Amino acid sequence: MNTSSPPPLTVAFITDAPRVAGSEIWLLDVLPLLTRHEIHSTVFLSEAAPLDELARRFEHAGVTVRRYRDLATLPGLTQDFDLRVVQGWTPGTYKRLLPRLNAPRWVISHDQLDYHYPPPLRLTYAETYFWTKARPFRWADGVITVSEWAGEFIRQRMRVREAKVVQNGVKTGRFQPASPEERARLRHEYGFTRFTVLVPGRFAPEKNQLASVLSARYAPQLDFIFVGDMDSSVGHLVRAIQQRFRLNNVQFWGRRWDMPELYRAADVLLQPTLAENQSLVTLEAMSSGLPIVTTDIPAQAELVQDGRTGLLVKPDPSLLGLALKALAAHPERARVFGAQARQHVLKHHRLEDSAAKVATLLREAAGR
Numbered sequence: 623m624n625t626s627s628p629p630p631l632t633v634a635f636i637t638d639a640p641r642v643a644g645s646e647i648w649l650l651d652v653l654p655l656l657t658r659h660e661i662h663s664t665v666f667l668s669e670a671a672p673l674d675e676l677a678r679r680f681e682h683a684g685v686t687v688r689r690y691r692d693l694a695t696l697p698g699l700t701q702d703f704d705l706r707v708v709q710g711w712t713p714g715t716y717k718r719l720l721p722r723l724n725a726p727r728w729v730i731s732h733d734q735l736d737y738h739y740p741p742p743l744r745l746t747y748a749e750t751y752f753w754t755k756a757r758p759f760r761w762a763d764g765v766i767t768v769s770e771w772a773g774e775f776i777r778q779r780m781r782v783r784e785a786k787v788v789q790n791g792v793k794t795g796r797f798q799p800a801s802p803e804e805r806a807r808l809r810h811e812y813g814f815t816r817f818t819v820l821v822p823g824r825f826a827p828e829k830n831q832l833a834s835v836l837s838a839r840y841a842p843q844l845d846f847i848f849v850g851d852m853d854s855s856v857g858h859l860v861r862a863i864q865q866r867f868r869l870n871n872v873q874f875w876g877r878r879w880d881m882p883e884l885y886r887a888a889d890v891l892l893q894p895t896l897a898e899n900q901s902l903v904t905l906e907a908m909s910s911g912l913p914i915v916t917t918d919i920p921a922q923a924e925l926v927q928d929g930r931t932g933l934l935v936k937p938d939p940s941l942l943g944l945a946l947k948a949l950a951a952h953p954e955r956a957r958v959f960g961a962q963a964r965q966h967v968l969k970h971h972r973l974e975d976s977a978a979k980v981a982t983l984l985r986e987a988a989g990r
Contacts, residue, residue, distance in 0.1 A: 713754035791976030799911030840943025
């Protein structure tokens, strides 16, 4: 009798990302854990220089990395895998790549499916997204997304029946509250002396750093630390506004790899986002015991319980400033929000549980 175990499932994860964002961090977190489930992952990254550090971190975590120059080479490079999974940034990637990949081929979508802009812009985005990204989903055998809201949106609004949901998870041991001693040390090292508002995220219209920097005008007694790439038009605009209004309580720290420590040192997360699927930044902050001030869009309301783990606020700078000042004035309430946020993540969003669900879906997708 042959009692040997079946060979590991081999999966090619393909991303066209030109730089690192939440979807790439998701891959970096999840793929190493799949080895526990007898799944061997190879991630295909472009040769773009901003991805060099990400590639190094994948390799350090035991994930095979293959760099490519042209998407056209990928069908041949991935044909010997048991399953191919595409995570596209550029609108044309799915249309260009999916029909040429061997089956089974799936999509993982972290896309912000609905932008809560003024009505004409919102409708324009919805139509553009449908034809450039969602419509080509039909060439995939299925779609995995990361929030219950997004799963329903893809099934109902985009008419993709085979849409599965695996909610995001975080490393609760890495993102955890600081002890009083550690917090005091970190705040001293970072120079945090007042109630400190952390604003992480790439500078893009939907992340709405414009509202964040303007809210600093309404809360001059608080300090605002912006973290993320600023080499975009939004980044230049936000910096110009900071200079125009002489907002001395605003600092821009660029991209950081010390986010766990920053969460532990800050007092609140501000995220007046206009579009999310399921925000890793929000979950990381919640896991770190931070209260959240964010907008009441569906994906955020799925994570943040208003008045329990944070505050859901309209993306109006004056209202955001008021909410932040209220938390600063009532530190005990902010502490309770943060503690309850941590418990919510421990119960519903542990990375190990999320990775196990991903493994199950991948095996089902590959017929294994």
